[in-house]
Amino acid sequence: MMNIDELFNIRNKVCLITGGGRGIGLMIAKGFVSAGAKVYISSRNGDVCHQVAKELTEQGPGQCFAIAADLQKLEDIQHLVVELGKREHHLDVLINNSGANWAAPIADYPDAGFQKVVNLNLTRVFSLTQACLPLLRANPTLENPARIINIGSISGETVPKLEMYAYSASKAAVHHLTRHLAARLGSEGILVNAVAPGSFPTKMMAETLKREGDHILKTIPVGRFGQDEDLVGTCIYLTSRAGAYTTGAVIVVDGGALQSSRM
Numbered sequence: 001m002m003n004i005d006e007l008f009n010i011r012n013k014v015c016l017i018t019g020g021g022r023g024i025g026l027m028i029a030k031g032f033v034s035a036g037a038k039v040y041i042s043s044r045n046g047d048v049c050h051q052v053a054k055e056l057t058e059q060g061p062g063q064c065f066a067i068a069a070d071l072q073k074l075e076d077i078q079h080l081v082v083e084l085g086k087r088e089h090h091l092d093v094l095i096n097n098s099g100a101n102w103a104a105p106i107a108d109y110p111d112a113g114f115q116k117v118v119n120l121n122l123t124r125v126f127s128l129t130q131a132c133l134p135l136l137r138a139n140p141t142l143e144n145p146a147r148i149i150n151i152g153s154i155s156g157e158t159v160p161k162l163e164m165y166a167y168s169a170s171k172a173a174v175h176h177l178t179r180h181l182a183a184r185l186g187s188e189g190i191l192v193n194a195v196a197p198g199s200f201p202t203k204m205m206a207e208t209l210k211r212e213g214d215h216i217l218k219t220i221p222v223g224r225f226g227q228d229e230d231l232v233g234t235c236i237y238l239t240s241r242a243g244a245y246t247t248g249a250v251i252v253v254d255g256g257a258l259q260s261s262r263m
């Protein structure tokens with residue numbers, strides 16, 4: 001008989017989740033600590049991250065720690081990885097989740113906004129992945145490869161209604177970066193996948209949902225917004241033995257919104 005608990009076991013896995021202090025990153029961090037993982041969270045707001053880490057560790061059974069970093073900055077990425085390396089000899093799971101959005105009419109779309117979004121959502125996903133490679137390469141086996149999950153978006157798969165040009169382009173690029181990295185790193189025991197969420201009620205979505213929540217809900221075939229369990233389940237699959245033969249995939253978690261937009 002196959003042991004299904006073992007199939008989805010991520011106990012004691014060392015994980016780094018960017019943007020783990022709120023929103024989708026927090027959903028995943030909570031789920032992973034509940035599953036017994038050792039989770040590091042990182043974002044600009046060190047106070048929030050430290051508070052969240054303390055609360056999650058108290059809840060257990062896993063542990064959570066915080067290392068503050070502004071991932072727009074290459075020097076902060078290096079600092080984050082150096083600090084992580086002082087505490088851990090290897091990294092099992094990197095989740096590139098931190099992200100930003102900017103919407104503006106095409107004529108007024110600011111150059112600085114475009115660069116900021118592309119830098120955080122795309123360039124720094126590559127920079128952090130690159131910086132984490134020595135730790136990701138330190139421990140993988142054929143049965144238990146290291147994992148990278150990039151949080152993309154359905155806006156990278158279809159054209160969104162809002163004028164968020166840098167966001168949709170950066171997410172489409174992250175999906176392709178995921179495929180390219182998967183092809184390059186598979187032989188080194190590192191699997192790379194993307195998760196493309198639909199609508200999850202977070203700070204990033206708050207304004208949009210306030211203005212257009214009712215309309216957006218009608219575009220989701222399953223009739224609800226995303227919940228913690230939807231992303232946690234997908235990420236546990238991708239980081240456990242269950243996902244050890246999946247790499248280069250973009251897994252859409254959106255209640256059917258993407259396909260219904262194509263009908």
Ligand SMILES: NC(=O)c1ccc[n+]([C@@H]2O[C@H](COP(=O)([O-])OP(=O)(O)OC[C@H]3O[C@@H](n4cnc5c(N)ncnc54)[C@H](OP(=O)(O)O)[C@@H]3O)[C@@H](O)[C@H]2O)c1
Nearest residue numbers: 019023024043044045070071098099153199200202203204
């Ligand atoms: N919510 C959705 O429906 C949805 C849908 C599709 C994709 N996504 C993606 O999911 C990811 C998380 O978004 P969310 O919805 O959870 O949004 P959110 O609540 O706004 O969270 C964004 C996270 O990114 C961090 N962050 C922002 N700028 C940063 C920087 N310069 N350095 C380090 N961290 C930074 C924030 O922490 P600090 O402010 O402390 O830095 C925060 O933890 C993003 O990649 C987003 O594109 C979300």
